[in-house]
Amino acid sequence: MDTDHHDKVQRRHGYFQTHFLMERAHEWLTVGLASILRQAKDDHSKDMKNWLGYVGAWVGFVVEHHHIEETILFPFFQSHGFQVETELEQHKKIHDGIDKIQRLIQSTSTYDAAQLERLLRAWS
Numbered sequence: 001m002d003t004d005h006h007d008k009v010q011r012r013h014g015y016f017q018t019h020f021l022m023e024r025a026h027e028w029l030t031v032g033l034a035s036i037l038r039q040a041k042d043d044h045s046k047d048m049k050n051w052l053g054y055v056g057a058w059v060g061f062v063v064e065h066h067h068i069e070e071t072i073l074f075p076f077f078q079s080h081g082f083q084v085e086t087e088l089e090q091h092k093k094i095h096d097g098i099d100k101i102q103r104l105i106q107s108t109s110t111y112d113a114a115q116l117e118r119l120l121r122a123w124s
């Protein structure tokens with residue numbers, strides 16, 4: 001195998017590896033969102049801190065996932081000629097809601113179940 005062919009195989013392998021990891025990450029995000037929506041109307045008054053922590057863990061994952069995409073993956077894709085404007089627009093739309101959710105789950109006094117559900121359903 002010549003070096004050029006070897007490099008092409010490595011790049012292709014890297015692409016599929018990244019694609020696989022992103023698919024799993026997006027699946028986790030989707031499952032987490034569905035889980036929060038399923039429980040949003042439940043009475044969490046006796047376990048509010050844990051509930052807010054649960055929602056906060058999901059929010060943190062979204063924020064971190066997008067940070068990694070925007071600082072590492074997207075610049076890499078762009079340097080190889082791929083467009084990421086659509087993804088960046090999606091992130092912006094999601095983060096407008098994420099910022100509101102973060103304020104909502106800051107404490108038991110700021111939490112509003114109906115508002116959380118409204119914000120989450122705005123994406124689906």
Ligand SMILES: [Fe+2]
Nearest residue numbers: 022026065069
């Ligand atoms: Fe992603």
